[in-house]
Amino acid sequence: xxxxxxxxxxxxxxxxxxxxxxxxxxxxxxxxxxxxxxxxxxxxxxxxxxxxxxxxxxxxxxxxxxxxxxxxxxxxxxxxxxxxxxxxxxxxxxxxxxxxxxxxxxxxxxxxxxxxxxxxxxxxxxxxxxxxxxxxxxxxxxxxxxxxxxxxxxxxxxxxxxxxxxxxxxxxxxxxxxxxxxxxxxxxxxxxxxxxxxxxxxxxxxxxxxxxxxxxxxxxxxxxxxxxxxxxxxxxxxxxxxx
Numbered sequence: 286x287x288x289x290x291x292x293x294x295x296x297x298x299x300x301x302x303x304x305x306x307x308x309x310x311x312x313x314x315x316x317x318x319x320x321x322x323x324x325x326x327x328x329x330x331x332x333x334x335x336x337x338x339x340x341x342x343x344x345x346x347x348x349x350x351x352x353x354x355x356x357x358x359x360x361x362x363x364x365x366x367x368x369x370x371x372x373x374x375x376x377x378x379x380x381x382x383x384x385x386x387x388x389x390x391x392x393x394x395x396x397x398x399x400x401x402x403x404x405x406x407x408x409x410x411x412x413x414x415x416x417x418x419x420x421x422x423x424x425x426x427x428x429x430x431x432x433x434x435x436x437x438x439x440x441x442x443x444x445x446x447x448x449x450x451x452x453x454x455x456x457x458x459x460x461x462x463x464x465x466x467x468x469x470x471x472x473x474x475x476x477x478x479x480x481x482x483x484x485x486x487x488x489x490x491x492x493x494x495x496x497x498x499x500x501x502x503x504x505x506x507x508x509x510x511x512x513x514x515x516x517x518x519x520x521x522x523x524x525x526x527x528x
Contacts, residue, residue, distance in 0.1 A: 301328065413500045414498045416446070417449070417500070422436070425526070427525065433451070433496070434452075438507055443502070445502065445506065447500060448498065449462050449474075449498070449499050449500065449513075451484060451497040452485020454479055454497070456481045457480060459476070459517065460476070461473050462499075462514070464503035466505050467510070476518075484497040512525055512526060513525070
């Protein structure tokens, strides 16, 4: 049965990496290193300090400095930095593993959300619908497109909060709601996507028959707004709501 190595031989790994052991101690440590995986692993990490020491030598031409041996405090500090670097690398590896696991689990769900025709979550719809119910409502059916659009307005210190109820619109579309000021200034209130199933239609799934509720804000004061326009992002006008 082999005897455990003396503790000082494990501690010599730092001094060996820095080249401060004399020949006899260096030889003894190398004999120990051949059978000690722990010291071999620590020495491998400490070798990362070699370029830093080379830079230090290049920047310090004083022979007295080059031949001086580091004291215990310096050696302990260097070893502490290497230990901290090892912990940081281990933490980064764990974070990457966790992120990869999250992507494996969430990937199919994200893809489903992007391609699904399912409606927005109930909580999102409820919040927008509640905001819609609380404001001043103005709207109607556009005679050209038959899109049913109603805005609900609430004056705020920063401008006007706007909730939109939108029906009888077919997708897929990407749309925005624009507030137009009496002076012609245009401000985008909110942007959204209409899925292929559409909103507020007579046929289709139950949620297709429900209107879309969404909301946003404009910096324009309520009395400075002339109208709202519902448009597709490629410029097609779906509805106009005059206020």
